Amino acid sequence: MNKETDVKNYFRERLIEWYEPGDRPMPWKESKNIYHIWLSEIMLQQTRVDQMLPYFERFVKRFPDVHSLAEAVEDEVLKYWEGLGYYRRARNLHKAAGLIAERAEGDAPQSMKEWMELPGVGPYTAAAITSFAYGQPNAVLDGNVFRVLARFFGLDVPIDTSQGKIVFSKLANRLICQKKPALYNQAIMDFGATVCKPANPLCSSCPLSDQCLARLGNLIAELPLRSRLPNKKKWKITYCHLHDHHNLLLVRRPSEGVWGGLYELPAFSGKREMAKWMRDIFDLKLPGTADPVRIRHELTHRQIEAEVFSVRVKKLKEVKKESCVLVSSKMLPKFALHSLMKKYFAIFTSD
Ligand code: SF4
Numbered sequence: 311m312n313k314e315t316d317v318k319n320y321f322r323e324r325l326i327e328w329y330e331p332g333d334r335p336m337p338w339k340e341s342k343n344i345y346h347i348w349l350s351e352i353m354l355q356q357t358r359v360d361q362m363l364p365y366f367e368r369f370v371k372r373f374p375d376v377h378s379l380a381e382a383v384e385d386e387v388l389k390y391w392e393g394l395g396y397y398r399r400a401r402n403l404h405k406a407a408g409l410i411a412e413r414a415e416g417d418a419p420q421s422m423k424e425w426m427e428l429p430g431v432g433p434y435t436a437a438a439i440t441s442f443a444y445g446q447p448n449a450v451l452d453g454n455v456f457r458v459l460a461r462f463f464g465l466d467v468p469i470d471t472s473q474g475k476i477v478f479s480k481l482a483n484r485l486i487c488q489k490k491p492a493l494y495n496q497a498i499m500d501f502g503a504t505v506c507k508p509a510n511p512l513c514s515s516c517p518l519s520d521q522c523l524a525r526l527g528n529l530i531a532e533l534p535l536r537s538r539l540p541n542k543k544k545w546k547i548t549y550c551h552l553h554d555h556h557n558l559l560l561v562r563r564p565s566e567g568v569w570g571g572l573y574e575l576p577a578f579s580g581k582r583e584m585a586k587w588m589r590d591i592f593d594l595k596l597p598g599t600a601d602p603v604r605i606r607h608e609l610t611h612r613q614i615e616a617e618v619f620s621v622r623v624k625k626l627k628e629v630k631k632e633s634c635v636l637v638s639s640k641m642l643p644k645f646a647l648h649s650l651m652k653k654y655f656a657i658f659t660s661d
Pocket of ligand 1 (some may be wrong): 505513517523
């Protein structure tokens, strides 16, 4: 056995020895229920386990299997997702459920390739599902795994390049334990989340420390390498909170794009455009003294600066526009609002 193989064996064995399943209870794992595993993997993208658990439980209570999810209307699915963010995940999950339900006998796909043909399922999710549900030796590669591999093996290939993805993917698939792929995948992800953390990794108690190249070479802070830093786009939005004593107007956003399918107040590119809309549709003039509520909000790729004008009228009329709905204030909690809108209504109702 050569040195390279020895190091890989050391890495794999120490990691599996370190891992103690049960430290982090994950109800969907024990059941081997493919729908539960798939749903949990989608919910866990961008969300921590403790945050997603109550959502998972509520979701499976209402949509206990892929068929009940496929038959539901998108608005209801989004409502059950409300608060988890990244709503594209919910829309893709719903679409994918429809596609699975249409398959012969409604069976879930078996291979990674088939899973990746479904909307919202990339290589990471497909590897996780097929290893956890079917025991296939497909290595997961998420931010935690990239970090652990880059540090332990001292890899200085940027992880956000196509070359980096190939290098890391090949290494990850050579390392995976063929006999216990699910256990290994879970171990490496948990290890990255709890020991080899982005900041202040626990090197002094790390079971891999005596062969970790980043630690030996003092490169922990530098690895993993990235070719570029995310540059957030700035986005300015003007909202009009037009309301009377009982009602307000909401608009459903288009299904695709940011906050797709969620509800918000009528939105404009600026105050002038909003004033024209108020004049043309409602014959209203925005008072010169109107003072908006200003909200800053961060999304993964955007930095939003929103201003919200609250305009109270005597009697609000319905607008004949497909995406515009007249909503009674009491019914507002029934609508799936996006995170920025929730921030605004929390401010508005606390005043
Ligand atoms: S020694 Fe430190 S950097 Fe290396 S794998 Fe362990 S926790 Fe990560």
